Amino acid sequence: MKTVKVYGPGCKRCETTETMVRETAAKLGLEVAVEKVTDPKSIAMAGVMSTPGISVDGKLVHAGGLPDAAKLEAWLSA
Amino acid sequence: MSADITTPAHPSRPDWQWHLGVAAFAVAWWLVYRQLRPLSEWITALLPVERHSHSGEAIAFFLYDVPKVMMLLTLIVFAMGVVRSFFSAEKTRAVLSGKAEGVGNVLAAGLGVLTPFCSCSAVPLFIGFVSAGVPLGVTFSFLIAAPMVNEVALVLLFGLVGWQVAVTYLAFGLGIAIVAGFVIGKLRLEGWLQDWVREIHTGAGAPADIDTAHPGMVDRYKLGIAAVREIFGKVWLWILLGIGMGALIHGYVPEDLMVRIMGAGTWWSVPAAVLMGIPMYTNAAGVIPIVEALLGKGAALGTVLAFMMSVIALSLPEMIILKQVLTLRLIAVFIGVVASGILAVGILFNLIF
Numbered sequence: 001m002k003t004v005k006v007y008g009p010g011c012k013r014c015e016t017t018e019t020m021v022r023e024t025a026a027k028l029g030l031e032v033a034v035e036k037v038t039d040p041k042s043i044a045m046a047g048v049m050s051t052p053g054i055s056v057d058g059k060l061v062h063a064g065g066l067p068d069a070a071k072l073e074a075w076l077s078a
Numbered sequence: 079m080s081a082d083i084t085t086p087a088h089p090s091r092p093d094w095q096w097h098l099g100v101a102a103f104a105v106a107w108w109l110v111y112r113q114l115r116p117l118s119e120w121i122t123a124l125l126p127v128e129r130h131s132h133s134g135e136a137i138a139f140f141l142y143d144v145p146k147v148m149m150l151l152t153l154i155v156f157a158m159g160v161v162r163s164f165f166s167a168e169k170t171r172a173v174l175s176g177k178a179e180g181v182g183n184v185l186a187a188g189l190g191v192l193t194p195f196c197s198c199s200a201v202p203l204f205i206g207f208v209s210a211g212v213p214l215g216v217t218f219s220f221l222i223a224a225p226m227v228n229e230v231a232l233v234l235l236f237g238l239v240g241w242q243v244a245v246t247y248l249a250f251g252l253g254i255a256i257v258a259g260f261v262i263g264k265l266r267l268e269g270w271l272q273d274w275v276r277e278i279h280t281g282a283g284a285p286a287d288i289d290t291a292h293p294g295m296v297d298r299y300k301l302g303i304a305a306v307r308e309i310f311g312k313v314w315l316w317i318l319l320g321i322g323m324g325a326l327i328h329g330y331v332p333e334d335l336m337v338r339i340m341g342a343g344t345w346w347s348v349p350a351a352v353l354m355g356i357p358m359y360t361n362a363a364g365v366i367p368i369v370e371a372l373l374g375k376g377a378a379l380g381t382v383l384a385f386m387m388s389v390i391a392l393s394l395p396e397m398i399i400l401k402q403v404l405t406l407r408l409i410a411v412f413i414g415v416v417a418s419g420i421l422a423v424g425i426l427f428n429l430i431f
Contacts, residue, residue, distance in 0.1 A: 007202075008198070008199075009198050009199070009201070009399075010198070011196060011198035011199075013196070013198075014198070040201035040202060040205075040399075040402050040403075041274065041402070043199075043201070043202045044201065044202045044205035044206065044209075044278065045278070047206075048199075048202050048206075049167040049168060049171065049199065049202050049203045049206035049207075050166070050167040050194065050195070050196070050199050050202070050203060051196065051198060051199040051202060063167075063168075064166060064167060064194060064199075065194065065301075065304075066304070
């Protein structure tokens with residue numbers, strides 16, 4: 001099972017990103033543990049400068065703006 | 079929002095169709111834009127009101143200004159969305175790290191306008207910059223310019239008040255960001271960061287596998303469209319309300335109501351405007367209607383610009399966010415320096431114009 005972290009202090013885009021991750025996982029029939037990281041310190045420590053950021057199994061795959069739906073599918077199913 | 083933009087199931091359109099579409103849109107935009115005035119007059123003439131009555135004036139104003147501002151906003155936000163796709167916080171940081179003060183401040187203010195930025199990521203961005211060796215003052219130039227000089231504010235000023243004011247706002251907004259950042263840099267306040275920020279060493283280089291693939295032009299168009307949707311979702315109501323208010327003032331309120339309170343002759347009006355602006359927090363779209371209303375009632379331009387800059391650039395919620403990385407002393411210096419800059423701009427303006 002993959003662990004996906006969504007980095008974002010809680011702006012609207014970050015929430016949308018989290019929803020997108022959950023919905024994409026459900027659509028692909030994948031079980032993923034989605035974790036939301038909202039603490040600015042932890043976000044910065046992860047190397048994310050523009051939010052929302054996404055990491056899959058500890059690897060940062062995206063930072064800044066909403067993720068592309070097709071790419072998100074690729075990250076989750078890789 | 080972008081969930082419906084790309085689904086791999088659909089074969090995507092060939093690139094030339096996109097280019098053609100964007101070009102056709104630009105032409106159509108120009109043709110419609112040129113006809114807005116006659117169109118609004120024509121519609122007003124159809125309504126059962128006397129054209130030169132109060133309500134006739136108000137309606138004509140509303141019918142012309144709303145589509146005008148919406149069209150300008152669509153075009154500029156789309157264009158900026160496309161332009162911003164060439165920039166990213168990571169690239170900007172690479173450009174700015176190790177830059178000397180002075181040049182660095184100028185670059186940072188310029189890049190602050192062009193780099194995609196959301197005030198909600200101010201803290202991670204601040205840490206990312208400082209930990210990668212971007213000088214503190216240069217980082218501040220970026221953080222002041224990014225929210226203050228934005229396309230929504232400029233479009234609304236251009237559409238509702240005039241291009242001279244928009245250009246002046248752009249120039250002075252950049253000026254304040256450059257000078258305030260430079261001054262903060264000269265004060266050598268690195269010791270006034272929160273302890274954990276000074277100790278942090280994020281993996282300074284850009285994280286390895288992040289979207290570094292160059293997006294194609296079509297992807298950039300899509301980003302532009304996404305920006306238009308997002309901005310419109312946020313501001314359309316403000317614009318309607320604001321222009322509605324402006325229309326009422328245009329039609330009904332006597333010209334010189336505010337002259338005594340916010341006119342150029344009142345020495346305390348600029349400081350009062352700056353002070354009033356600090357606790358107020360809204361986006362550019364929310365403040366422009368007020369600005370237009372104040373100008374319409376005869377308030378002095380410098381006072382109004384100072385108010386607007388203060389609302390956008392100095393806000394309590396942002397200070398509370400920044401408190402996580404800056405000590406109170408440093409925040410106080412930041413507010414002091416930026417407020418002085420805005421004050422100077424306001425007073426200068428009232429003297430010149």
